[in-house]
Amino acid sequence: MILACVLALLAGCGGVFTSKAPVSRAYLLRLAPATAGEANTATPAFAGTLRIPRPTAGPGFETDRILLLREGRELDYYATGHWAAPIPDMIAARVIESLRRDRLFNGIYGEDTPMRSDYFLQIAVREFVADYGAGEGAPVARVVLDCTLAKRLDRSVVASFTAEGSARAAANRMGEVVAAYESALQQALASVSASLAAAAK
Numbered sequence: 001m002i003l004a005c006v007l008a009l010l011a012g013c014g015g016v017f018t019s020k021a022p023v024s025r026a027y028l029l030r031l032a033p034a035t036a037g038e039a040n041t042a043t044p045a046f047a048g049t050l051r052i053p054r055p056t057a058g059p060g061f062e063t064d065r066i067l068l069l070r071e072g073r074e075l076d077y078y079a080t081g082h083w084a085a086p087i088p089d090m091i092a093a094r095v096i097e098s099l100r101r102d103r104l105f106n107g108i109y110g111e112d113t114p115m116r117s118d119y120f121l122q123i124a125v126r127e128f129v130a131d132y133g134a135g136e137g138a139p140v141a142r143v144v145l146d147c148t149l150a151k152r153l154d155r156s157v158v159a160s161f162t163a164e165g166s167a168r169a170a171a172n173r174m175g176e177v178v179a180a181y182e183s184a185l186q187q188a189l190a191s192v193s194a195s196l197a198a199a200a201k
Contacts, residue, residue, distance in 0.1 A: 026084045027066065027178045029094060029185055034101055045200035048118030049107040051152070052096050055088040055123035055145070063087060066177070068139060069129040078130075081174045087128050091145070091185070095123065098189040104196050119158065121196075122148045126162075130169070130177050138169040141180035143188040149199060159199035163191035 060067065064086045065077035083090055092110060099108050109115045127144035143165045149158045165187025169180040 045104045050105040051117035051120045067129045069131045102193045138172045141184040143184040161195040163188040
């Protein structure tokens with residue numbers, strides 16, 4: 001009798017614990033495909049290799065949440081989506097991919113590689129948000145990265161610069177917001193490459 005009662009209670013639990021919370025989908029940020037004319041076969045600007053340590057995250061950015069900003073100060077996140085990795089890890093992966101395309105160095109490695117490097121690029125994520133400003137229309141994705149290029153042996157600074165990008169979402173929907181993030185990040189990465197090329201000169 002007791003066993004029958006327990007089974008009856010367990011059978012009724014399915015409806016009690018059914019969640020009505022929205023499903024959160026994982027999103028990746030991808031670079032635009034390189035065209036044939038963009039292939040860089042020139043001699044690398046730096047005679048050495050580069051390591052990209054894991055970026056440091058500003059307040060609120062050590063997360064895989066897709067963040068939004070209201071009225072300049074209120075930080076929140078979308079319930080229906082998240083990044084496939086924490087923001088610093090995702091940015092590091094895209095920086096490595098972008099700089100390998102540009103061939104500014106003889107080799108470019110991530111934090112976990114055993115390869116030695118001549119330079120390292122330290123990145124701080126200062127901003128990575130969908131900014132709604134004072135309104136509720138489509139947000140502007142904003143990316144701000146503070147970067148420092150230094151030599152590995154003596155830690156001397158070669159260049160320090162800020163890379164930024166921004167793009168307004170085509171609509172206030174998750175897919176369009178992610179696309180705006182991609183565009184803003186692509187702009188910031190182009191700025192990183194341009195600043196490094198200028199430092200090499």
